[in-house]
Amino acid sequence: MKPLLQAMKERRLYLDGGMGSMLQAAGLPEGLLPDVWGMENPQAVQGVHRAYLEAGCRLITTNTFGTSAPKLAPYGVTPAQVMTAAVANVRAAMDQAGVTDGYVCADIGPSGKLLRPYGDLDFEAAVGLFAETVRAAAQAGADCILIETMSDLYEMKAAVLAAKENCDLPILASLIFDETGKLLTGGSPRAAVALLEGLGVDVFGLNCGLGPKEMAPVFQALWEDTSTPLLLQPNAGLPRSEGGKAVYDVSPADYARQMRPLAPMATLLGGCCGTTPDHLRALIQATQDIPLPEIPQWDTLLISSYCQAVALDGRDPVIIGERINPTGKKKLQTALREGDMGYVLGEVFQQEEAGAHILDVNVGLPGLDEPAVLTQTVEAIQEVTGLPLQLDTSNPAAMEAALRRYNGKPLVNSVNGKEESLETILPLVKKYGGGLVCLTLDDEGIPADAQGRLAIAEKIVRRAEAMGIPRRELLVDGLTMPVSAGGDNAKVTLETLRRAKEELGVKTALGVSNVSFGLPKREQLNQSFFTMALEQGLDGAIINPKSEAMMGAYRAYRALAGLDDQCQAYMEAFQGETASSPAPVSQAHTLGLRQSV
């Protein structure tokens, strides 16, 4: 256990509060980058750190919010130089204050540029910028990386990856939401939880932008979804402008009072703009006796795009559109070979319109540069839809390339029980995050019975957990085989689903339509098998959402399983439609009974 993460569990630790306005008071000139000024005015910076230490804060943030190569270039200094000086300032302040149990948080702020497609900063370039700062922080002896005030999940992903790839320090990740509960690029709290838990940050939460009162609903939303300790650093209320300067009106006493109700959900508390050592002192006094939260371990699997999340809660199933897959589709094959995204995007719109929640993306074609094409296709799709995606490839290089560039937390299709698969895919999921579809086959092939498939599923679960991938992230795929090839094929698949869920506590996924291969009236078999699979606990249904029969079965299942409150979704989908043949007559005896009781 990293020392900070251990200490954090044992007692309440506090982050510090605002830095900029305090440095201004200490002489920071208007328009100068505080990071650079701090190198030359170590006493001023150390004074601020010391004041927070004396107020009781123990996680002290380096004065490096703006430290990145492009911002520093005009000053002729490197991130390494700034970070080294900034870490030394914190250490010096701790010495001056006689504090031996403090932690240096290497502060990483946003790049100041928007990433593609919103701006022109390339994702890998962003990773590179953050990486330089991270390496400097580790080199300078920081105790953790604090990525903060991020307003875009994609940039956050770049920063977290940079941290994971360039140091072994604990990672704290903090986002800035607006008053509507969204990030600048539209992300929801749940999408943030999905991404950050997928990436495996140690602590995450909220800072800046809002005061404790305005932040409360977003923070509550995080709390209700996450299984990770949370941090909370609001401003001293909403700013108002006074003579061109931002003024924060919430007093230390009010700040502390507003923070109290949030403290039972927060592992780390601190402040942001407008907060002072007095705010922190009041906060600490008001909350230090509140017990640390017990971090719940939720079972829900969250998948996300840049803006929204889809929850697989083990109860309410979701539709994974299967149409972006060149198998047997001449037009799509041609489009992929010619780099023409029009056909793909048409399928995106149609499937979204039809009600899909997640879109499968498979571009596997012989002779295609799959890592490049899959990544480009994923990026093109993410430009036009907020639906999360399922990355579907058996090419590990393509999987890693797409996983890296994917904006959010995708489904990963798939790992299987072969050693080679486990060794390549599990580390990718551990690093990038993703709900993982686990195919129940191994070097021996597909077991004929459910017992054999479950044994493989169990092996994958064990291996994933040993790597730190929680069970909730796994979807066991029972493997649909054509019932025409064996009368027990459907039964075995359904039993695998049911038992995987019951005995292993995982989610389940299934491609449905293969069941009817070789038989007439395929949609009837598909629809029936789909309904049966839903009843056995199918969570992620890989189907054609453009099939009315399949979406009808899905909507009917939800109504019948009590998942569609007052059948509203069903009625909305089908209002105005009547049965295609005369409505079947209700059973007289049942109707009769209803009248008689």
Next chain:
Amino acid sequence: MKPLLQAMKERRLYLDGGMGSMLQAAGLPEGLLPDVWGMENPQAVQGVHRAYLEAGCRLITTNTFGTSAPKLAPYGVTPAQVMTAAVANVRAAMDQAGVTDGYVCADIGPSGKLLRPYGDLDFEAAVGLFAETVRAAAQAGADCILIETMSDLYEMKAAVLAAKENCDLPILASLIFDETGKLLTGGSPRAAVALLEGLGVDVFGLNCGLGPKEMAPVFQALWEDTSTPLLLQPNAGLPRSEGGKAVYDVSPADYARQMRPLAPMATLLGGCCGTTPDHLRALIQATQDIPLPEIPQWDTLLISSYCQAVALDGRDPVIIGERINPTGKKKLQTALREGDMGYVLGEVFQQEEAGAHILDVNVGLPGLDEPAVLTQTVEAIQEVTGLPLQLDTSNPAAMEAALRRYNGKPLVNSVNGKEESLETILPLVKKYGGGLVCLTLDDEGIPADAQGRLAIAEKIVRRAEAMGIPRRELLVDGLTMPVSAGGDNAKVTLETLRRAKEELGVKTALGVSNVSFGLPKREQLNQSFFTMALEQGLDGAIINPKSEAMMGAYRAYRALAGLDDQCQAYMEAFQGETASSPAPVSQAHTLGLRQSV
């Protein structure tokens, strides 16, 4: 326990063999009724009985095969007089032989007339004829009633009812099958088992018509279906005509050898035409050390018409056509009021053609004489179809009238947990036989949860079993309520089905279409709910078989559940049909896997 039934379990008892040819040898003139001649020639009859007693037989059949009022009328004697003399002859023979452990079987043969609709003998008239003989037998002190050589299940039902209503003696019932394994009126062995076990005879089996070898397959078929002790009395082979007289060629030794392999399935063995005391002696010697069969208690519920049976085995579901029900059907209402059967019979043909296995018959209309109309409707339907019927009425008088006249063993819809219902319906089922649909409601109404419905089901099961109606005869109806009226309605019904089956070991039934009441696109909901119910163990599905969606769901379920060997039934039903929209693309990864393993 009646003494014979007790003794029968403790050791092998033997019936006797042929009587007619032995009496001819003793002087019975050609053309004279042996029953009457025996009254005047007691020594001859007693001599035959004594010979069988000395051979080791202990169930001695009275010389009353032709004893019924019409046949006796020319001779000026009554059945009572003949039966009294015949019983006395057996008793005298036992005295002469010093046998104290013998039993007198009062023999009842066929009436010699065909019942309506084949002939002109009314069902109740037949019951009346048999009743007279039964009363005489009981009066004369017979130990059991042996109804034998019956070639029509409807006449057998009349005779058994006469026995049940006019004495407390054990009832042995024996049928004559032809070489194709059918009764004269077309009944199959399984239809015989259904009827006779429903009526609760103590022993049943086969006699006459065939020799042991020819009878073996039919006897084996009975054994594989029944939970009742069996009797077996073949002729001494197939007869050939010699000088206008039937001659039987199987020798005593051959008879005994051919009977040996059947003995492990038979509780009572004996002979029929062509067998002699020597045959019986050889038979006894060859089989008396073979252990008595352990009577298996099967779980399968058999429902039947006059000719065929439908098995509800708890695995493979059956379709109960719901269309003959006037609720909401103006045309049917008019037809029933006007006594016009055309519309009803049209529904019969259409539902049979569509694949129904059983037809529900409900004629409940205000102001209609339901006992009369239901009985007439059932009779009219049975004239045109061999499908078994479900008698569906809440009028107990109508239920009894229809149950009595029904040719076979019907489904009875329904009993419920109300005391009044239990007290009227259970005795009817005990008397006439029938698979019993048990509605899970009582005086308090329909319980909102599965637990409450199961409690009612359990109460009905307990009460039925206490009356001697086996659990296998019961179908618990989970009661379908509209999901529009409550989000949990479908779930509660499905849970009731599943748990009734698992916890109570009963069959299940359900009217399906009520689930979609008040919602658009009803067939989609009906189809989905139907599939879900099938997967939860629905045995008897009360649906509209004319709905393609419903029958499609049924056929697909059977294929997917491994109940349709090589999907043959599915392919036959839909050959030539393709999916209504382009066939959904099989999942690439699944197909890919199949190719790679």
